[in-house]
Amino acid sequence: MTQGATRLPEKEKAPTDVTPADSSKEAKTQHIEAADPAAKTDWEEAARRFHRFGSSPENRLEPKLDSGFNWSRGGPAALLPLLETRPGMPAILMPGEDGGPPxxxxxxxxxxxGLETVRxxxxPARVLGELLPRLVRRISRRTRDEKQxxxxxxxxxxxxxxxLSELALSGESGETLEExxxxxxxxIPISWQLIGPSVASAHLAVETVRRAREPARSAIAREVRTLSEHVDNLLIIDEAKGTSSSLSDGLRDGLGRYGLTLIDHEALAKMHPDRKARRLEKARRGRLEKASKVLGEWLEQSSAExxxxxLVSSKKGLSISEKPLPAGVFTRQAERPLxxxxxVFLEAAxxxxxxxxxxxxxxxxMSGSYRPEIxxxxxxTLNWQALKRDELALVPPVIATMDCSTSLEQSIGExxxxxxxxRPVLVLSSxxxxxPSELEDLSRHQPSLGTLMVAMHHAWVLQGSTAQPEHLARSLLGSDPCRPSIAFIAEAETPILGEAAVAGRARPLFVFRPGSAGGELDxxxxxxxxxDxxxxxxxxxxxxxxERIELRITFAEAxxxxxxxxxxxxxVPEEGFSTDQVPLDEWIAHPKRDLPGGPLPYIWIISDDxxxxxxxxxxxLALxxxxxLADFRLLQEMAGVGGxxxxxxxxxxxxxxxAEAKADMERLTAEHEKALEEAVEETTRSAMAGLAAALLQDGAAGRIVPAGKPLPTAAPDPETERVESEPAEEAPAEPEEDEEEELLLQDPWINTPLCTSCNxxxxxxxxxxxxDENKQALFTDLSKGTYADLVRAAEICPAKCIHPGKPRPDDPTATPEMIERGSKL
Amino acid sequence: MYGLKLDWMETPEKPYYTLEDYTGPEGRWCPGCGDFAVLAAAQRLCRDEQLAPEKTVFVSGIGCSSRFPHYMKTYGFHGLHGRALPVACGIRARRPDLNVFVATGDGDCCSIGTAHWIHAIRYNMKMVVMMFDNNVYGLTKNQTSPTSNVGLRTYTHPRGNVVSPLDPLQVTLGVAGASFVAQTVDFNPPHLLATLTAAFHHPGFAFIRILQRCPHYTAKIFDPLQQDPSQMALLTHPDGIDGGEGLSRVFPNRVEHDPSDIRQARALVDGERGVPVGLLYRNPDLPRYDEASAAGLAATRADRENLLEDQFDWFSI
Incomplete structure (x- = not known):
C-alpha cells in the first residue's frame, strides 16, 4: 500500500466505468476524495528522480513508494484494442488454379x-454459422505451436x-450440423496449406517461394513441350531423308510399299525439276540434337517434380524446430552462408x-531465323544474367538463413x-x-538493417512479423526472383507481443520493391x-x-x-498525478523536455481490476x-505517406x-449574372408581348398566355384528341404475368414467422x-396430406398463418363444401 | 501482463445450446392457447442468448401461465399463488449470477400478488417478468380477474363484470423504481421475441405485459386486434424495440415514442392512439436493490465469524 497516499477501501470508491473504444473491457479509475499534499510531493519527487536516473534502487526516495500496481496482472491501457486486430490469425496459402497466381x-x-458457399x-447452416468463431479458435489453437x-x-x-464430439448435439440439430x-x-481443396503464428521462417519461405514460381514454371513447361516436339520432328524428318539425295529416292522412301504399287515414283520424279532433298548440315543437326536432349531431359526430370x-545455413545448422524439412529441399551448411x-546459386542456375x-x-x-554468324x-556466351524473369523462375531458389547471433558489422558486410x-538469393534473418539486447542498453542507437538495405535500392527487402502470418506469407509470395531478396522476420514470443512491437514502431512492417524508377516502399x-x-x-x-482519453501505442507501450x-x-497512482506529467508522445515534441524541471513523460497503464x-x-526509454519515431518517419518519407x-x-x-476553384467561381458568377440579366430582359419582353397580344387579340376570353409560348390560333380538334388518346386506352394488358401470379396464389403456404408453435x-x-429450427411450422411434403387436412389445420390455427390455397385436381377430399371453407382462409 | 489474451484464440469453449436444450415436456395448455407462443419465444431467447440452462431459472405462481417452468428444461420454481415475485427477488438477491425469469398471470400478479408486484418494481432487481394477461382466471375455470373488462360474463359475474379493470401498465408506470415497461401480443412472435430480448438486456426489473388469448373463456376479446392490426399502435424509436422491417408492414399504425419520456408513456397507455405495442418506458440508470443485497456474498465463514466477533466486542466489558 502506498505510504502517505490515501487509497480508499473498496467500498468507499466511487465506481466509474472505463471502456476502451471498440473493446468490451470495463475498468474504473481510482477516486481520491482528499489527497495528502505531502504524499503528492513525495510522488512528484520520486517520479522526477526515476525519469532522470532510472530504476536503480539507490535513486529511489526513502521510504520507498509503492503504487500497488502489479505488472503481472496489469499492463499498458493502449494495448487493449490490439486484441481486435486479430494478431496471429492463421493464414491459408492457396496455390493458384490453372496456372494462376497463388x-x-x-x-x-x-x-x-466456405460457409457462404454451403449456404x-x-x-441454412445457422448453427454452424454461430459456431464458426469457435471452429476458428480451435484451428488456431492447433497451429499455435506448429512450426510447419x-x-x-x-x-x-x-x-x-x-x-461435433464436444457439443454432442442430439436429434435433428446434430445431424444438420454434421451435414x-x-x-x-x-x-476446401486438398492443396491449401495452413500457416500459424509460430511457423518457422524457413518452412514458410520454402513453400511460398516455390508456390510463387509455379505459374511461370507451368507456362515455360508448356512452351518447352511444344519446342521439344518441333525439334524432334525436324530431326525425324531429317532421318527420313535417308542417305540418297535424289528426288526419285526420296519419293520411293516417302511413298512406302503400298504407295509404290499405285504410283511410279521414277516417272513422278521426272515430271518435276530435280530438287534434291538435302539433309541438315552437320552443325545444325548437332545444335538441334543438343537442344532436343536438353529439352527432353528437363521435361522428363525436372518439370514433373x-x-x-x-537451403544454406550456418555451421550450427538449422534448429530442430525447422526439421523435418519439406520434400525437395537440399541443405548446405557453411561458415559464411551468404x-x-x-x-550455390551459380550451381543451381x-x-x-x-x-x-x-x-x-x-x-x-521454329521460326527459321537461326543465323549461325549471329x-x-x-x-x-549466354549466362544467368541474360535469363528472362520467367526463366529465372525455373532456377531452384536458394535460401540462406542468417544467424541472429551474427554481429551487426559482419551482417552488414555479407x-x-x-x-x-x-545474385537472386533469398536471405532470411529471423x-x-x-x-533482450534491444533493451539492455537503450542509449545505443539500434540501426535497422532493413532500412539500410532499402537505402542500397537494389534488393527486395521485407520486414515482417510472425504475428501477422497473412502479411508475411503474402509478402514472401511477392519476392523478386531476379534480385537479391532479404527478409527480416520478427519471431514473436506470442502474437500480442509481436503486434505490440509492430504498433509501437519497434518492428514496423514494410516491403521494398526495387525498380528502375527508384523502387517502391509499401x-x-x-x-x-x-x-506517428x-x-x-x-x-x-x-x-x-x-471522459475520453487519447491513447497512443508507442515503443514504451511495447x-x-x-x-x-x-x-x-x-x-504512479492518482494521488501522484501532477501537471508536470505529459503524455509520452507530447514529451517527444516538447521544447523544454531536456531542460531542468522540464515535463515528465508518462503512459497510461491499467490494472486487471x-x-x-x-x-x-x-x-x-523515452529517448x-x-x-x-525518427526511424518510422524516415520510412513514411520513403513510402510517400508522410514527411x-x-x-x-x-x-x-x-x-x-x-486558386482554380476561385477562378471557376468568378467565371461562373459572371456567367450567372449575365444569364440573369438576359433572362430578366427576355421575360420582360415576353410578358409585354403577351400582354399586348392579350389586349389586342384575346382579351375577350380573359386568358393569359405564359411567356414564350405561342398563342393558340384555334380550339383543338376533338377528333384529334380522341385519336391520340386511343392507344393509351387500348394498351393491351399483360395476362401472362397475372396468370403466373394467380398460379402462385393457388399454392398452399404458411406464414412461418407468425406461427405461435401451438402444435x-x-x-x-x-x-x-x-x-424449423425456430420451432415454427413448415410443410414437409404436400403429398403427405389432403386438401381437407390443410383446410382443417388452417381453421384451427390460432395465428391464422396457414393458407390452404386451391386443391390439386386429383384430391378426393376437395369437395365443394371443403373448397368453400378453404376459400375463406 | 493483465491477461492480454487473444479473445479469438484463448476464450474457453462453452457448450453450445440448441432449442432442444431448453425444451421440456410438451405444453398441456388448451389447443390454441397463446401461452405456447410465449413458451416458444422464451426458448428461442435462451437459445439466441446461449443462456446456460443450469444458470437460468423460471419462477411462477399459480395459474395457466404459471405451468411455464414445467415446460422449460432449465431450473424452475412453481410457487404459491401471487408469490412468484418474492421468490424471484430472493433468488436474485443471493444468486445474482442466475438469469431470472418470472411467468405470472393477471390474477396471480394483479390480485393476490399485488403487494409483491408493487414492491418488486421498487426493488428494481434484474429479472424479466412476463405478465400473461388473458383478462380471466382460466385455470380455475372462468372467474373475473382484475383486468377483466366491464361486462365480461364469467362464473363469478354471470350477468357481466361491473368493476372497472385495473391497467397493469398504468400501475407499473406509477410506481417509483419502474425501469422497463413494455407491452406485446402473443400472436406476433417476432415482436414478442424482440420484446423479450430487449427486456433480457435491461439491467433492472423488466415488466412485460403480454396480451394473451384464452381460446376457451376470452376467445373473442383480442380478435379485433388480430383482425385489424391498425387498432394497435406500434411504438417506434431508435431506443425502442427493434423487431425488424417486417413489423412495419404488420402494424400500419405507428407512433414515435421516446421510451425515456414517462409522461408520454402514461398518455399512450390510455389507448387513445391505439393499443400500444412496444417499449413504453426504460431507465437503465435507476439503482438496483440486488446490487446492494449481493454485498458480502463472497465472504467466507471466517470473515463472518470475524465480523461477529467485532460486533460482540462492542458489548465486551
Whole structure:
C-alpha cells in the first residue's frame, strides 16, 4: 500500500466505468476524495528522480513508494484494442488454379466464404454459422505451436470432428450440423496449406517461394513441350531423308510399299525439276540434337517434380524446430552462408542456363531465323544474367538463413556483398521479439538493417512479423526472383507481443520493391500508417459523465508489454498525478523536455481490476521512443505517406485547387449574372408581348398566355384528341404475368414467422407439418396430406398463418363444401 | 501482463445450446392457447442468448401461465399463488449470477400478488417478468380477474363484470423504481421475441405485459386486434424495440415514442392512439436493490465469524 497516499477501501470508491473504444473491457479509475499534499510531493519527487536516473534502487526516495500496481496482472491501457486486430490469425496459402497466381487469405475469412458457399447450395447452416468463431479458435489453437505448414483440410476436419464430439448435439440439430460440417470441408481443396503464428521462417519461405514460381514454371513447361516436339520432328524428318539425295529416292522412301504399287515414283520424279532433298548440315543437326536432349531431359526430370529449393545455413545448422524439412529441399551448411549461397546459386542456375540456350535455339529454329554468324556466339556466351524473369523462375531458389547471433558489422558486410553481386538469393534473418539486447542498453542507437538495405535500392527487402502470418506469407509470395531478396522476420514470443512491437514502431512492417524508377516502399500492415503512433480512445464513465482519453501505442507501450522493459517504468497512482506529467508522445515534441524541471513523460497503464495509473517513463526509454519515431518517419518519407515533402506537396496542391476553384467561381458568377440579366430582359419582353397580344387579340376570353409560348390560333380538334388518346386506352394488358401470379396464389403456404408453435396443426396431420429450427411450422411434403387436412389445420390455427390455397385436381377430399371453407382462409 | 489474451484464440469453449436444450415436456395448455407462443419465444431467447440452462431459472405462481417452468428444461420454481415475485427477488438477491425469469398471470400478479408486484418494481432487481394477461382466471375455470373488462360474463359475474379493470401498465408506470415497461401480443412472435430480448438486456426489473388469448373463456376479446392490426399502435424509436422491417408492414399504425419520456408513456397507455405495442418506458440508470443485497456474498465463514466477533466486542466489558 502506498505510504502517505490515501487509497480508499473498496467500498468507499466511487465506481466509474472505463471502456476502451471498440473493446468490451470495463475498468474504473481510482477516486481520491482528499489527497495528502505531502504524499503528492513525495510522488512528484520520486517520479522526477526515476525519469532522470532510472530504476536503480539507490535513486529511489526513502521510504520507498509503492503504487500497488502489479505488472503481472496489469499492463499498458493502449494495448487493449490490439486484441481486435486479430494478431496471429492463421493464414491459408492457396496455390493458384490453372496456372494462376497463388493467394493468401486469413483463416476466418476463408471459413466464412466456405460457409457462404454451403449456404448458396441451399443449407441454412445457422448453427454452424454461430459456431464458426469457435471452429476458428480451435484451428488456431492447433497451429499455435506448429512450426510447419499444415494441410488445411485435414486440420479443419479434425476441428469439425472435435467440435461435433464436444457439443454432442442430439436429434435433428446434430445431424444438420454434421451435414453442414461435411459440406464446409468439401469446399476446401486438398492443396491449401495452413500457416500459424509460430511457423518457422524457413518452412514458410520454402513453400511460398516455390508456390510463387509455379505459374511461370507451368507456362515455360508448356512452351518447352511444344519446342521439344518441333525439334524432334525436324530431326525425324531429317532421318527420313535417308542417305540418297535424289528426288526419285526420296519419293520411293516417302511413298512406302503400298504407295509404290499405285504410283511410279521414277516417272513422278521426272515430271518435276530435280530438287534434291538435302539433309541438315552437320552443325545444325548437332545444335538441334543438343537442344532436343536438353529439352527432353528437363521435361522428363525436372518439370514433373516439385521445384527444388536449396537451403544454406550456418555451421550450427538449422534448429530442430525447422526439421523435418519439406520434400525437395537440399541443405548446405557453411561458415559464411551468404557467400556460399552465391556459389550455390551459380550451381543451381547452370542447368537452367543450358535449358535457356536450348529454348532459344528451338525458338529460332521454329521460326527459321537461326543465323549461325549471329546467334552461335550469343547463345554460347549466354549466362544467368541474360535469363528472362520467367526463366529465372525455373532456377531452384536458394535460401540462406542468417544467424541472429551474427554481429551487426559482419551482417552488414555479407549483405552488402550479396546485394552488389546481384545474385537472386533469398536471405532470411529471423530474430526474437522481444529481443533482450534491444533493451539492455537503450542509449545505443539500434540501426535497422532493413532500412539500410532499402537505402542500397537494389534488393527486395521485407520486414515482417510472425504475428501477422497473412502479411508475411503474402509478402514472401511477392519476392523478386531476379534480385537479391532479404527478409527480416520478427519471431514473436506470442502474437500480442509481436503486434505490440509492430504498433509501437519497434518492428514496423514494410516491403521494398526495387525498380528502375527508384523502387517502391509499401508500409501496408502497420496500424495508422500516416500517423506517428496508432491512436485509440478510452472512454471513462464517471458517474454520469463520460471522459475520453487519447491513447497512443508507442515503443514504451511495447516495452511495457515485455517483462524486460518494465524496469523503465514507474507506476504512479492518482494521488501522484501532477501537471508536470505529459503524455509520452507530447514529451517527444516538447521544447523544454531536456531542460531542468522540464515535463515528465508518462503512459497510461491499467490494472486487471480496472484502476488507471500513470507510468513515468525513464529518460533512456523515452529517448529510445523518439529514436523509433525518427526511424518510422524516415520510412513514411520513403513510402510517400508522410514527411515534409508530402506536406509541402499537399499544401501546393491545396493552394492550386483553391486558386482554380476561385477562378471557376468568378467565371461562373459572371456567367450567372449575365444569364440573369438576359433572362430578366427576355421575360420582360415576353410578358409585354403577351400582354399586348392579350389586349389586342384575346382579351375577350380573359386568358393569359405564359411567356414564350405561342398563342393558340384555334380550339383543338376533338377528333384529334380522341385519336391520340386511343392507344393509351387500348394498351393491351399483360395476362401472362397475372396468370403466373394467380398460379402462385393457388399454392398452399404458411406464414412461418407468425406461427405461435401451438402444435394444433400437428394434431390434424403430423406428417404434413414440421417445425424449423425456430420451432415454427413448415410443410414437409404436400403429398403427405389432403386438401381437407390443410383446410382443417388452417381453421384451427390460432395465428391464422396457414393458407390452404386451391386443391390439386386429383384430391378426393376437395369437395365443394371443403373448397368453400378453404376459400375463406 | 493483465491477461492480454487473444479473445479469438484463448476464450474457453462453452457448450453450445440448441432449442432442444431448453425444451421440456410438451405444453398441456388448451389447443390454441397463446401461452405456447410465449413458451416458444422464451426458448428461442435462451437459445439466441446461449443462456446456460443450469444458470437460468423460471419462477411462477399459480395459474395457466404459471405451468411455464414445467415446460422449460432449465431450473424452475412453481410457487404459491401471487408469490412468484418474492421468490424471484430472493433468488436474485443471493444468486445474482442466475438469469431470472418470472411467468405470472393477471390474477396471480394483479390480485393476490399485488403487494409483491408493487414492491418488486421498487426493488428494481434484474429479472424479466412476463405478465400473461388473458383478462380471466382460466385455470380455475372462468372467474373475473382484475383486468377483466366491464361486462365480461364469467362464473363469478354471470350477468357481466361491473368493476372497472385495473391497467397493469398504468400501475407499473406509477410506481417509483419502474425501469422497463413494455407491452406485446402473443400472436406476433417476432415482436414478442424482440420484446423479450430487449427486456433480457435491461439491467433492472423488466415488466412485460403480454396480451394473451384464452381460446376457451376470452376467445373473442383480442380478435379485433388480430383482425385489424391498425387498432394497435406500434411504438417506434431508435431506443425502442427493434423487431425488424417486417413489423412495419404488420402494424400500419405507428407512433414515435421516446421510451425515456414517462409522461408520454402514461398518455399512450390510455389507448387513445391505439393499443400500444412496444417499449413504453426504460431507465437503465435507476439503482438496483440486488446490487446492494449481493454485498458480502463472497465472504467466507471466517470473515463472518470475524465480523461477529467485532460486533460482540462492542458489548465486551
Amino acid at each position: 493467394d493468401i487469405q486469413p483463416l476466418d475469412l476463408v471459413l466464412e466464404r 448458396g447450395a441451399g443449407h 505448414l499444415l494441410a488445411f483440410r485435414e486440420v479443419a476436419g479434425e476441428g469439425t470432428e472435435a467440435l 453442414d460440417c461435411r459440406s464446409l470441408l468439401s469446399t 516439385p521445384l527444388g529449393v536449396y 557467400k556460399t549461397a552465391i556459389e 547452370a542447368p537452367i542456363v543450358e535449358l535457356a540456350r536450348a529454348i532459344r535455339v528451338a525458338r529460332l529454329e 546467334h552461335d556466339d550469343t547463345i554460347e 549483405l552488402c556483398q550479396l546485394v552488389w553481386s546481384g 530474430g526474437p521479439v522481444p529481443d 508500409l501496408t500492415g502497420n496500424p495508422s500508417v500516416v500517423s 503512433w496508432p491512436t485509440y480512445t478510452l472512454e471513462i464513465k464517471k458517474e454520469k459523465k463520460t 516495452a511495457a508489454a515485455w517483462s524486460i522493459g518494465r524496469d523503465h517504468l514507474f507506476a 480496472g484502476v488507471l495509473f500513470r507510468a513515468i517513463v525513464s529518460r533512456a 529510445a521512443c523518439a529514436d523509433r 515534409v515533402h508530402l506536406a509541402r506537396a499537399r499544401e501546393d496542391a491545396r493552394a492550386e485547387a483553391l 394444433d396443426c400437428f394434431k390434424i396431420n403430423e406428417l404434413l407439418f414440421k417445425y
